[in-house]
Amino acid sequence: METSIVEVIQLTLQVAIVATAIILIPGILIAYALARSSFKGKRIVSSIVGITLVLPPTAVGYLLLQVFAANGPLGENTLGFDLNILLTWKAAVLAAAVMALPLVVRTARVAFEGVDPELEKMARTLGFGPVKTFTHFSLPLAFRGLVAAAILGFTRAVGEFGATVIIAGNIPGQTQTIASAIFSAQQVGNDTEAYVLLSIAIVIGFVAIFSAESLSESKLTK
Amino acid sequence: MTNPRLHLSITSELDRFSLDIEADFNKLTTGIFGVSGAGKTSIFKCLAGLHKGATGVIRFNNQDWLNSEKGVFVPAEHRRIGYVPQNGLLFPNKNVKENLCIASHRKRSDHSALSLQVVCQLLELNDLLERSTLSLSGGERQRVALGRALFSDPDLLLLDEPLSALDLQLKRQVLPFLQRIREELSIPMVMISHYPAEIQALCDDVLVIEQGKNVAFGAANDIFFRQQVLDLTHGEHYENIIPSIVSDTPSDSDQSTSLLHILSENSQYSLITSKTEVPPHGKLMVGIPADEIIIATQHPEGISAQNIIPVTIDKIEQASGQFMVCASLNNGVMLNAQISRESLMSLGLVTGKDVFFVIKSGACILYS
DSSP states (O other): OOHHHHHHHHHHHHHHHHHHHHHHHHHHHHHHHHHHOOOTTHHHHHHHHHHHHHSOHHHHHHHHHHHHSTTSTTSHHHHSSOOOOTTSHHHHHHHHHHHHHHHHHHHHHHHHHTSOHHHHHHHHHTTOOHHHHIIIIIHHHTHHHHHHHHHHHHHHHHHOOHHHHHHTOOOTTTTOOHHHHHHHHHHHTOHHHHHHHHHHHHHHHHHHHHHHHHHHHSOOOO | OOSOOEEEEEEEEOSSSEEEEEEEEOSSEEEEEOOTTSSHHHHHHHHHTOOTTOEEEEEETTEEEEETTTTEEOOGGGSOEEEEOTTOOOOTTSBHHHHHTTTGGGOOTTTTOOOHHHHHHHHTOGGGTTSBGGGOOHHHHHHHHHHHHHHTOOSEEEEESTTTTSOHHHHHHHHHHHHHHHHHOOOOEEEEESOHHHHHHHOSEEEEEETTEEEEEEEHHHHTTSHHHHHHHTTTTOEEEEEEEEOOOOSOTTOOEEEEEESSTTOSOEEEEEOTTOOSSEEEEEEEEGGGOEEESSOOOSOSOOEEEEEEEEEEEEETTEEEEEEEOTTSOEEEEEEEHHHHHHHTOOTTOEEEEEEOGGGOEEEO
16 A cells, blocks of 8 residues: 555544544533533533534634634734644644534433433432542443444544645645545546545444444443 | 431422421331322432422431521432432442442441341342343342442431332232331331332331322321321222231141231231232231221121121221221221221211121232
């Protein structure tokens, strides 16, 4: 296999893994809050978290670009120093994280909603405080759904293109992921490379969806 | 701690009505009785600290669990409650043993807490320990839930309808375990039920509630015959619960009945019941539904019913069209028969009259 393709796969996995790792814990906490507590503006929070699911990815990319541009709220001129994110692999992580977060939150929220709140109350009467109840009971009881959430987030990150290409560009060896590499290969008519990348994307996608499906289907067997 | 004191003075807005309860529980076991939806479980949620909306005072062993004036609210995890909810609520991701041991972290070492061995022996759980909770029957689930509550070293046991979800067969299996807990461990207990018989079998005192309000409070063996409580229950499902001792039955295998002595071995009262499922010896509870008892003013002759017990009528209470005839045997055991207005009139039954209670052996339900 060509080195460029290996690089593309490496970078794609790296970006997707880091992005998933970054959003997993906040995503789970947001999901738990949305599933369990009722607070003012819950729908607003839920909508803001979910909005990137329905916006065109390029719109999200453009928004992020404005935020991190020199004169944006997180730009060099505002902060006084350069975060040095745009057009690097970190930008690809950022784009993937933002686009994958709503999927993680939604899936995790469903997982928590599937846990009987009475079981959590039972844990409280057995001497577990709110934090221990969450870590010792809610998390293990929702575990399968949470793993499925992570897998779906990961696959979304692997496939992210629109927002990535705007803030990270499509620089071979630096910010080019499978998605953008397929686009480039198609543009220049390199069908062989496109086919190879396509096959790899199918394999990664199939394994991920298959695992998520088996997790949601199989009952607790312990 | 033989005389625990639980003071309740709470109000809380519920969906359909407001909860407004004022009571002092002094006995070891107290029942909360009310029809479905009367607010019984809501009281438990307040006691357990799972319902934040309640205001007022809850004081247990001189410690405030709730005192809204002083801003005191002890969270659920610090109340040391052994809560047994209706459906058991076992953790599905843990096996029986893990469920039982879940709260072992809060056991007090200096305290004569129950060992796992004792709990398993008491509730006959040894064969279940490695099982998945999903494979348990209703009665087994209830026993595991009881075991988990007991093994968590509680100061107060809360049992929410521990028997109601079970069919008669399972009730027979679980009731003796509850009686063992009551007799062998001196852990204060509050139990919810909408069956008078369950409360009579297990509780000293009863709080009767309706629509979230106190209706009556008193001893379990008498409260169900107060007019205001009869108005609530209509005497339905009333079952006399009688502690009995099985006498040594003759080894004759043709014998289809068993002889039981009511209350004590040398009791002058005995009961003949159908033999099936009677253990060879020992104590058991006999349930006799009030509407299964026939009243006769003379000793009946040539009758198939095998139990004819002479009693004196203590009182007669009305229960929506029917009448509850209450009589106590001279060893303190109460028996109640439910009859129609017509029967009451034609027999001329009045307080103080000597009559016979006639009971078929097959009408006796044995809890062993």
